[in-house]
Amino acid sequence: MAVPIELTVNGKTVAAEVEADTLLSSFLREHLRLTGTHIGCDTSSCGACTVHVGGRAVKSCNVLVAQLHGSEVTTIEGITPRDGSLHPMQAAFKACHGLQCGFCTAGMVMSAIDLLRHHPHTTDEEIRAGLEGNLCRCTGYQNIVKAVAMAAKAMGRQRP
Template structure:
């Protein structure tokens, strides 16, 4: 039976009908065509599908749209400023070469934003532990950790 639901995606209200088994990742990619959210493993392991749900990082392949009724979803498409410049985390990934093939990058960036906003991230070890839910098969993580360290103070000063 179709289900009527309302939520906000990247600041815009969305009202839609879905089947109750629709995953958030499927909804974002196939209904809203926000294909920046990637589906890697589809088993909640790799983190490529990470989005922010009311500001907190979640794996959208492991959440039903029905569960996020009236919630705020932010995807990689929703973090860039209106002038088209990059979010500080995106700019840092670019500057530090924190990506190679780029498949994990949207999820990695969404996860890193939540890490910097809500968790301890002052040391290399904390950042590595904080990113255990995101797999990258190219970089060996070194440049990703550098990118998070570079973006963190810029994000903190923008927040305050």
């Protein structure tokens, strides 16, 4: 059954007809060609596919597009400034070497941004708890936690 949907993705209105069981992750990658969102486990465990829906981190492999009619979705492609520079979270991941293979990074960055928006003054322990839904098989997490702590300072300075 084709379901008509309309939602906002990275600030642009998207109207489409999708099958009832189309996952947000496949819609983003295959229909919109936004391949920055990675599908890792496809079982709602690893968090590589994390995007924002209404500003909150969700696993796009565990949401139907049909559920998001009228919602605002932001992917990793939608967080960079128009001038092509990096978001402070991306810059911090680069500066702290918070990645090795990079497969989990887009999801880590999206989760970490949601975390800092709601808890701007986080301890390392809170950062670890806030990233419980994201798995990394390379780094051992140390540099990821450092990156998020650095981004917290940078994002704090950005706020008016």
